[in-house]
Amino acid sequence: MDLFRRLFTAALVAGVLSGTAASVVQQVTTVPLILEAEKYEVVTPPPVAAAPVMVGPVAQAAMAALAPAPSDHAHHQAAAPVREIGEGVPTTAEEAFQRLWTTVVANLLAGVGYALLIGGVMLLMGERVDARRGLLWGLGGFVAFSLAPAYGLPPELPGMAGADLEARQLWWFAAAICAAGGLLAVAFSRIPIILAGGVLLAALPHLVGAPHAESAAGVVPPELAARFVALSLGTAALFWAVLGSVCGMMMSRVVGSDDHGDDGF
Protein backbone atom coordinates (compact mmCIF):
# COMPACT_ATOMS: atom_id res chain seq x y z
CA MET A 1 0.00 0.00 0.00
CA ASP A 2 2.87 2.29 0.84
CA LEU A 3 4.41 1.58 -2.54
CA PHE A 4 1.10 2.39 -4.25
CA ARG A 5 0.87 5.65 -2.32
CA ARG A 6 4.33 6.67 -3.50
CA LEU A 7 3.58 5.62 -7.05
CA PHE A 8 0.38 7.66 -6.89
CA THR A 9 2.31 10.69 -5.64
CA ALA A 10 4.75 10.43 -8.53
CA ALA A 11 1.89 10.09 -11.04
CA LEU A 12 0.00 12.97 -9.47
CA VAL A 13 2.94 15.36 -9.86
CA ALA A 14 3.67 14.20 -13.41
CA GLY A 15 -0.01 14.31 -14.38
CA VAL A 16 -0.69 17.74 -12.93
CA LEU A 17 2.40 19.28 -14.55
CA SER A 18 1.80 17.74 -17.97
CA GLY A 19 -1.96 18.44 -17.80
CA THR A 20 -1.25 22.07 -16.93
CA ALA A 21 1.26 22.43 -19.77
CA ALA A 22 -1.25 20.88 -22.20
CA SER A 23 -4.04 23.15 -20.93
CA VAL A 24 -2.02 26.31 -21.52
CA VAL A 25 -0.92 25.30 -25.00
CA GLN A 26 -4.37 23.99 -25.99
CA GLN A 27 -6.00 27.32 -25.22
CA VAL A 28 -3.94 28.99 -27.95
CA THR A 29 -3.75 26.07 -30.40
CA THR A 30 -6.51 23.46 -30.52
CA VAL A 31 -9.35 25.12 -28.56
CA PRO A 32 -9.68 28.17 -30.88
CA LEU A 33 -9.97 25.77 -33.82
CA ILE A 34 -12.61 23.67 -31.97
CA LEU A 35 -14.66 26.82 -31.35
CA GLU A 36 -14.21 27.87 -34.97
CA ALA A 37 -15.29 24.43 -36.18
CA GLU A 38 -18.39 24.46 -33.98
CA LYS A 39 -19.69 27.41 -35.97
CA TYR A 40 -19.98 25.07 -38.93
CA GLU A 41 -22.01 22.48 -37.07
CA VAL A 42 -24.57 25.11 -36.06
CA VAL A 43 -27.80 24.80 -38.02
CA THR A 44 -29.47 28.14 -38.62
CA PRO A 45 -33.09 27.97 -39.75
CA PRO A 46 -33.83 30.20 -42.73
CA PRO A 47 -34.89 33.73 -41.73
CA VAL A 48 -38.67 34.11 -41.74
CA ALA A 49 -38.77 37.13 -44.02
CA ALA A 50 -36.39 35.81 -46.66
CA ALA A 51 -36.80 32.09 -47.29
CA PRO A 52 -36.54 31.68 -51.05
CA VAL A 53 -37.29 27.96 -51.11
CA MET A 54 -40.48 28.23 -49.08
CA VAL A 55 -43.25 29.28 -51.46
CA GLY A 56 -46.87 28.27 -51.78
CA PRO A 57 -49.66 27.99 -49.23
CA VAL A 58 -48.20 24.97 -47.38
CA ALA A 59 -44.91 26.72 -46.86
CA GLN A 60 -46.71 29.88 -45.84
CA ALA A 61 -48.56 27.90 -43.20
CA ALA A 62 -45.31 26.26 -42.07
CA MET A 63 -43.62 29.63 -41.74
CA ALA A 64 -46.59 30.97 -39.85
CA ALA A 65 -46.27 28.05 -37.47
CA LEU A 66 -42.54 28.71 -37.07
CA ALA A 67 -42.99 32.40 -36.34
CA PRO A 68 -46.53 33.15 -35.24
CA ALA A 69 -45.82 36.78 -34.36
CA PRO A 70 -43.64 38.52 -36.95
CA SER A 71 -42.22 40.96 -34.42
CA ASP A 72 -38.52 41.71 -33.95
CA HIS A 73 -38.41 39.39 -30.98
CA ALA A 74 -39.85 36.46 -32.89
CA HIS A 75 -37.49 37.10 -35.75
CA HIS A 76 -34.50 36.86 -33.44
CA GLN A 77 -35.81 33.62 -31.99
CA ALA A 78 -36.32 32.07 -35.40
CA ALA A 79 -32.88 33.13 -36.58
CA ALA A 80 -31.17 31.92 -33.43
CA PRO A 81 -28.92 28.95 -34.16
CA VAL A 82 -30.21 25.51 -33.30
CA ARG A 83 -27.42 23.30 -31.99
CA GLU A 84 -27.12 19.79 -33.25
CA ILE A 85 -24.33 18.40 -31.11
CA GLY A 86 -22.76 19.36 -27.79
CA GLU A 87 -23.41 22.35 -25.65
CA GLY A 88 -22.56 25.01 -28.18
CA VAL A 89 -20.21 27.91 -28.58
CA PRO A 90 -20.04 29.81 -25.28
CA THR A 91 -21.91 33.11 -25.53
CA THR A 92 -21.39 34.49 -22.02
CA ALA A 93 -18.28 34.90 -19.92
CA GLU A 94 -19.70 32.45 -17.40
CA GLU A 95 -20.17 29.77 -20.07
CA ALA A 96 -16.69 30.38 -21.40
CA PHE A 97 -15.21 30.10 -17.92
CA GLN A 98 -17.08 26.87 -17.21
CA ARG A 99 -15.87 25.44 -20.48
CA LEU A 100 -12.32 26.46 -19.62
CA TRP A 101 -12.22 24.92 -16.17
CA THR A 102 -13.92 21.67 -17.14
CA THR A 103 -11.36 21.33 -19.94
CA VAL A 104 -8.51 21.99 -17.52
CA VAL A 105 -9.89 19.41 -15.06
CA ALA A 106 -10.26 16.88 -17.88
CA ASN A 107 -6.66 17.56 -18.95
CA LEU A 108 -5.37 17.11 -15.40
CA LEU A 109 -7.31 13.85 -15.03
CA ALA A 110 -5.97 12.63 -18.37
CA GLY A 111 -2.46 13.55 -17.22
CA VAL A 112 -2.80 11.69 -13.93
CA GLY A 113 -4.45 8.75 -15.70
CA TYR A 114 -1.67 8.42 -18.27
CA ALA A 115 0.99 8.95 -15.58
CA LEU A 116 -0.50 6.16 -13.43
CA LEU A 117 -0.51 3.89 -16.47
CA ILE A 118 3.07 4.71 -17.46
CA GLY A 119 4.29 4.70 -13.85
CA GLY A 120 2.74 1.27 -13.28
CA VAL A 121 4.42 -0.12 -16.40
CA MET A 122 7.75 1.49 -15.39
CA LEU A 123 7.49 -0.27 -12.05
CA LEU A 124 6.58 -3.61 -13.65
CA MET A 125 9.46 -3.44 -16.12
CA GLY A 126 11.83 -2.87 -13.24
CA GLU A 127 14.41 -0.84 -15.15
CA ARG A 128 15.87 2.14 -13.35
CA VAL A 129 14.39 5.41 -14.61
CA ASP A 130 15.31 9.06 -14.33
CA ALA A 131 14.23 12.24 -16.12
CA ARG A 132 16.18 11.40 -19.29
CA ARG A 133 14.94 7.84 -19.54
CA GLY A 134 11.51 9.12 -18.61
CA LEU A 135 11.63 11.33 -21.69
CA LEU A 136 12.04 8.14 -23.75
CA TRP A 137 9.03 6.64 -21.97
CA GLY A 138 7.15 9.82 -22.81
CA LEU A 139 8.13 9.43 -26.47
CA GLY A 140 6.78 5.88 -26.30
CA GLY A 141 3.55 7.14 -24.75
CA PHE A 142 3.22 9.71 -27.52
CA VAL A 143 3.71 7.07 -30.20
CA ALA A 144 1.31 4.62 -28.53
CA PHE A 145 -1.49 6.92 -27.41
CA SER A 146 -1.30 9.82 -29.86
CA LEU A 147 0.51 8.92 -33.05
CA ALA A 148 -0.63 5.30 -33.55
CA PRO A 149 -4.37 6.02 -33.11
CA ALA A 150 -4.03 9.21 -35.19
CA TYR A 151 -2.43 7.20 -38.01
CA GLY A 152 -5.82 5.57 -38.59
CA LEU A 153 -8.21 8.08 -37.04
CA PRO A 154 -6.83 11.61 -37.47
CA PRO A 155 -7.61 13.96 -34.56
CA GLU A 156 -11.07 15.21 -35.41
CA LEU A 157 -12.79 18.55 -35.07
CA PRO A 158 -16.49 18.85 -34.17
CA GLY A 159 -18.57 18.54 -37.34
CA MET A 160 -16.19 16.22 -39.19
CA ALA A 161 -17.66 13.13 -40.81
CA GLY A 162 -16.85 9.93 -38.98
CA ALA A 163 -17.93 6.31 -38.69
CA ASP A 164 -19.97 4.98 -35.77
CA LEU A 165 -18.59 6.32 -32.49
CA GLU A 166 -18.30 2.97 -30.73
CA ALA A 167 -16.44 1.45 -33.66
CA ARG A 168 -13.99 4.37 -33.64
CA GLN A 169 -13.50 4.18 -29.88
CA LEU A 170 -12.85 0.45 -30.10
CA TRP A 171 -10.36 0.89 -32.92
CA TRP A 172 -8.64 3.78 -31.11
CA PHE A 173 -8.27 1.62 -28.01
CA ALA A 174 -6.97 -1.36 -29.99
CA ALA A 175 -4.45 0.80 -31.88
CA ALA A 176 -3.14 2.34 -28.65
CA ILE A 177 -2.87 -0.92 -26.70
CA CYS A 178 -1.31 -2.84 -29.60
CA ALA A 179 1.23 -0.05 -30.22
CA ALA A 180 2.06 0.10 -26.49
CA GLY A 181 2.50 -3.69 -26.33
CA GLY A 182 4.60 -3.66 -29.48
CA LEU A 183 6.83 -0.84 -28.23
CA LEU A 184 7.40 -2.56 -24.87
CA ALA A 185 8.28 -5.81 -26.64
CA VAL A 186 10.76 -4.06 -28.92
CA ALA A 187 12.24 -1.97 -26.08
CA PHE A 188 12.66 -4.69 -23.48
CA SER A 189 12.98 -8.03 -25.23
CA ARG A 190 16.03 -9.50 -26.94
CA ILE A 191 14.21 -12.60 -28.16
CA PRO A 192 13.71 -12.42 -31.96
CA ILE A 193 10.26 -14.03 -31.97
CA ILE A 194 8.98 -11.56 -29.36
CA LEU A 195 10.50 -8.64 -31.29
CA ALA A 196 8.76 -9.81 -34.46
CA GLY A 197 5.54 -10.39 -32.52
CA GLY A 198 5.74 -6.85 -31.13
CA VAL A 199 6.09 -5.31 -34.58
CA LEU A 200 3.20 -7.42 -35.88
CA LEU A 201 1.04 -6.52 -32.88
CA ALA A 202 1.62 -2.79 -33.42
CA ALA A 203 0.81 -3.13 -37.13
CA LEU A 204 -2.28 -5.32 -36.67
CA PRO A 205 -4.95 -2.62 -36.10
CA HIS A 206 -3.62 -0.73 -39.12
CA LEU A 207 -3.73 -3.88 -41.26
CA VAL A 208 -7.35 -4.36 -40.19
CA GLY A 209 -7.99 -0.68 -40.91
CA ALA A 210 -9.71 2.08 -38.97
CA PRO A 211 -13.44 2.65 -39.39
CA HIS A 212 -14.17 5.70 -41.56
CA ALA A 213 -17.32 7.44 -42.72
CA GLU A 214 -18.71 6.07 -45.99
CA SER A 215 -18.50 9.48 -47.61
CA ALA A 216 -16.26 12.33 -46.53
CA ALA A 217 -19.10 14.80 -46.11
CA GLY A 218 -18.09 16.78 -43.06
CA VAL A 219 -18.97 20.43 -42.74
CA VAL A 220 -15.59 21.61 -41.45
CA PRO A 221 -13.25 23.22 -44.03
CA PRO A 222 -10.33 20.85 -44.75
CA GLU A 223 -7.78 23.62 -44.09
CA LEU A 224 -9.10 23.93 -40.55
CA ALA A 225 -9.03 20.17 -40.06
CA ALA A 226 -5.46 19.92 -41.35
CA ARG A 227 -4.24 22.64 -38.98
CA PHE A 228 -6.03 20.91 -36.13
CA VAL A 229 -4.29 17.59 -36.78
CA ALA A 230 -0.86 19.21 -36.68
CA LEU A 231 -1.59 21.33 -33.60
CA SER A 232 -3.23 18.46 -31.75
CA LEU A 233 -0.26 16.13 -32.35
CA GLY A 234 2.21 18.88 -31.46
CA THR A 235 0.42 19.61 -28.20
CA ALA A 236 0.28 15.90 -27.42
CA ALA A 237 4.04 15.64 -28.03
CA LEU A 238 4.69 18.41 -25.50
CA PHE A 239 2.27 16.82 -23.02
CA TRP A 240 4.03 13.45 -23.30
CA ALA A 241 7.51 14.95 -23.07
CA VAL A 242 6.61 16.68 -19.79
CA LEU A 243 4.71 13.65 -18.50
CA GLY A 244 7.47 11.17 -19.31
CA SER A 245 10.40 13.15 -17.96
CA VAL A 246 8.62 14.24 -14.76
CA CYS A 247 7.29 10.73 -14.22
CA GLY A 248 10.80 9.31 -14.66
CA MET A 249 12.29 11.85 -12.27
CA MET A 250 9.58 11.30 -9.66
CA MET A 251 9.79 7.52 -9.97
CA SER A 252 13.53 7.61 -9.28
CA ARG A 253 13.08 9.95 -6.30
CA VAL A 254 9.86 8.77 -4.71
CA VAL A 255 9.40 5.16 -5.72
CA GLY A 256 12.64 3.54 -6.82
CA SER A 257 15.08 3.93 -3.95
CA ASP A 258 14.66 2.01 -0.70
CA ASP A 259 12.12 -0.59 -1.77
CA HIS A 260 14.26 -1.93 -4.56
CA GLY A 261 17.78 -1.12 -3.51
CA ASP A 262 18.32 -4.71 -2.37
CA ASP A 263 16.82 -6.73 -5.18
CA GLY A 264 18.45 -5.35 -8.28
CA PHE A 265 15.76 -2.89 -9.37
Added chain:
Amino acid sequence: MTSRSLRASAATSARTAVAAFAAMLLGSFLLYGVGFAQPQQIHDAAHDARHSFAFPCH
Protein backbone atom coordinates in the same frame (compact mmCIF):
# COMPACT_ATOMS: atom_id res chain seq x y z
CA MET B 1 21.09 -16.44 -2.72
CA THR B 2 19.60 -18.00 0.40
CA SER B 3 16.02 -19.22 0.48
CA ARG B 4 15.23 -16.47 2.93
CA SER B 5 16.38 -13.70 0.63
CA LEU B 6 14.59 -15.43 -2.26
CA ARG B 7 11.37 -15.35 -0.26
CA ALA B 8 11.95 -11.69 0.62
CA SER B 9 12.63 -10.91 -3.03
CA ALA B 10 9.46 -12.72 -4.14
CA ALA B 11 7.42 -10.80 -1.57
CA THR B 12 8.88 -7.54 -2.87
CA SER B 13 8.04 -8.45 -6.46
CA ALA B 14 4.49 -9.41 -5.47
CA ARG B 15 4.08 -6.10 -3.66
CA THR B 16 5.52 -4.26 -6.67
CA ALA B 17 3.15 -6.07 -9.04
CA VAL B 18 0.10 -5.32 -6.87
CA ALA B 19 0.99 -1.61 -6.63
CA ALA B 20 1.73 -1.41 -10.35
CA PHE B 21 -1.53 -3.10 -11.37
CA ALA B 22 -3.55 -1.00 -8.92
CA ALA B 23 -2.03 2.17 -10.42
CA MET B 24 -2.69 0.97 -13.96
CA LEU B 25 -6.29 0.10 -13.07
CA LEU B 26 -6.92 3.52 -11.52
CA GLY B 27 -5.21 5.20 -14.48
CA SER B 28 -7.39 3.29 -16.96
CA PHE B 29 -10.49 4.23 -15.00
CA LEU B 30 -9.57 7.94 -15.14
CA LEU B 31 -8.78 7.73 -18.85
CA TYR B 32 -12.05 5.95 -19.54
CA GLY B 33 -13.86 8.80 -17.81
CA VAL B 34 -11.97 11.53 -19.66
CA GLY B 35 -11.81 9.92 -23.07
CA PHE B 36 -14.59 7.40 -23.57
CA ALA B 37 -17.55 7.67 -21.15
CA GLN B 38 -20.69 8.77 -22.96
CA PRO B 39 -23.09 10.32 -20.39
CA GLN B 40 -23.92 13.80 -21.73
CA GLN B 41 -22.49 15.75 -18.80
CA ILE B 42 -19.16 13.92 -18.83
CA HIS B 43 -19.01 14.28 -22.61
CA ASP B 44 -19.67 18.01 -22.46
CA ALA B 45 -17.20 18.63 -19.64
CA ALA B 46 -14.40 16.71 -21.33
CA HIS B 47 -15.39 17.80 -24.86
CA ASP B 48 -12.49 20.12 -25.71
CA ALA B 49 -9.96 17.90 -23.95
CA ARG B 50 -11.22 14.87 -25.91
CA HIS B 51 -10.85 16.65 -29.23
CA SER B 52 -7.44 18.04 -28.31
CA PHE B 53 -6.19 14.61 -27.21
CA ALA B 54 -7.66 13.04 -30.37
CA PHE B 55 -10.08 10.73 -28.60
CA PRO B 56 -13.07 9.91 -30.80
CA CYS B 57 -15.68 12.28 -29.36
CA HIS B 58 -19.00 12.25 -31.22
